[in-house]
Amino acid sequence: MTKLKNILALDDEPSMRRLLEISLKQAGYQPVLAENGREALDILRQGGIDLVISDLHMPVMDGLKLLATMQQEGIDVPSIIVTAQGEISTAIEAMKLGASDYILRPFDLSTLEIAIERALSLSRLKLENRYLRAEASQDTQLIGQSPAMQKLQQAIRQVAPEKATTLIAGETGTGKELVAQAIHQLSPRKDALFVAVNCAAIPGDMLESELFGHERGAFTGAVKNRIGKFEMADGGTLFLDEVTEMPIGLQAKLLRALQQGVIERLGSNRSLPVDIRVVAATNRDPLQAIADGKLREDLYYRLNVFRIDLPPLRERKSDIPALATHFLKPRGLSLDDAAAQTLQTYTWPGNIRELQNILERAAIICGGDTISTEHLPTDITQHATLATTTTAVPEAMTLATQANMSLPIATETLEKDMIRTALQQTKGNKSKAARLLDISERSLWYKLSRYKLEDNNDQESPLPD
Ligand SMILES: Nc1ncnc2c1ncn2[C@@H]1O[C@H](COP(=O)(O)OP(=O)(O)OP(=O)(O)O)[C@@H](O)[C@H]1O
Numbered sequence: 001m002t003k004l005k006n007i008l009a010l011d012d013e014p015s016m017r018r019l020l021e022i023s024l025k026q027a028g029y030q031p032v033l034a035e036n037g038r039e040a041l042d043i044l045r046q047g048g049i050d051l052v053i054s055d056l057h058m059p060v061m062d063g064l065k066l067l068a069t070m071q072q073e074g075i076d077v078p079s080i081i082v083t084a085q086g087e088i089s090t091a092i093e094a095m096k097l098g099a100s101d102y103i104l105r106p107f108d109l110s111t112l113e114i115a116i117e118r119a120l121s122l123s124r125l126k127l128e129n130r131y132l133r134a135e136a137s138q139d140t141q142l143i144g145q146s147p148a149m150q151k152l153q154q155a156i157r158q159v160a161p162e163k164a165t166t167l168i169a170g171e172t173g174t175g176k177e178l179v180a181q182a183i184h185q186l187s188p189r190k191d192a193l194f195v196a197v198n199c200a201a202i203p204g205d206m207l208e209s210e211l212f213g214h215e216r217g218a219f220t221g222a223v224k225n226r227i228g229k230f231e232m233a234d235g236g237t238l239f240l241d242e243v244t245e246m247p248i249g250l251q252a253k254l255l256r257a258l259q260q261g262v263i264e265r266l267g268s269n270r271s272l273p274v275d276i277r278v279v280a281a282t283n284r285d286p287l288q289a290i291a292d293g294k295l296r297e298d299l300y301y302r303l304n305v306f307r308i309d310l311p312p313l314r315e316r317k318s319d320i321p322a323l324a325t326h327f328l329k330p331r332g333l334s335l336d337d338a339a340a341q342t343l344q345t346y347t348w349p350g351n352i353r354e355l356q357n358i359l360e361r362a363a364i365i366c367g368g369d370t371i372s373t374e375h376l377p378t379d380i381t382q383h384a385t386l387a388t389t390t391t392a393v394p395e396a397m398t399l400a401t402q403a404n405m406s407l408p409i410a411t412e413t414l415e416k417d418m419i420r421t422a423l424q425q426t427k428g429n430k431s432k433a434a435r436l437l438d439i440s441e442r443s444l445w446y447k448l449s450r451y452k453l454e455d456n457n458d459q460e461s462p463l464p465d
């Protein structure tokens, strides 16, 4: 249920105000009345008004003066001007001052309703446009068929229709924001906004006004009224990213807002009801964050109604080829088997974001249409090689140092060790072993014969010429 739209109607004629009041109620809006521009301005400064319907001529402060002042103060509320037949030029002036529309007197209820709906949807579109431009809308398709991913998809489908807050925990780059967007997209709120606030990116003292908005003059530098992210997300989803980075005092205020479903702009004492679904995310362990005094325990329980834990990429490596294909497809590129295999041996501390970055880089340096191991950064290919020999390498290194070996002998020892491990892991398949070691098959054959590592039970193809 979205709340009723508050419509501020102003006219100096009591009978006209009464008529507007009845008409607005009948059309399903919440009327707020004022008899002149000054009174209207006081109300507008408090926030919470969705639209203004104003007469042009009023004593104290007329319609044009009101519009000009609203523009000056940055009060961004759509307005409709009511005007008489002979005053079209003034009405046009009003439009230049930011009025969304004008209607001619006398008007019937349906004309009024159409104008209101048009102005409201226009302002919504304006807001959305501005927002979408800033946040460059993302594709919310979640790629991966691993058991962990299937479980995740199921959890998302379960929580999406609910209004209950959801806490998403996971390492950096595991897709927390993407999951939050997916929840929003699958919820009944999908047509309203998904508004993200990164609590770590905004200085603590500015975060409060970012969330709750402020009135002009609420603090030094508050030169305009400003709508907060809570109001912006009304009817939609508010995504509180890195919620443990929010100052602890503000966490108390957030908790209150969540419990009561109302907010107050800074510098205002008027409570505004907001209809919000909150999804919060953290890359810390929430219980550890509580122990460290970074997260209020009561807020944690309020956020943790639903909990989604995102697995790190290294725990669902089978998703890597599909993810890679997904990221490369828009560029018309693909990945060869060796590269796909190498990507699966790396541990991905930066998770999916790191994978995405590395493929982007590979796409740039790869001249053709297939990405192979040579286009991957050396730390990944090396890491992949070492990862397969994690037990052998440290052992060989320690031995080499302890025995005071010369570099060539140490290198030889290490090479032998790594080759043996690679062969063990690939069950003697030399082309696979060569790929793991990131050397050519030919060079593996050469090393095998040089180090006399030819194993007896290997019945594979003879040495190529
Ligand atoms: N399952 C997935 N399928 C496709 N793309 C994904 C998937 N998960 C994450 N991504 C992509 O990986 C990148 C990182 O994801 P996201 O920003 O959601 O991570 P995060 O957990 O919020 O990271 P951080 O903690 O650093 O903010 C994004 O570009 C996102 O689109």
Ligand SMILES: [Mg+2]
Pocket: 176, 177, 241
């Ligand atoms: Mg994120």
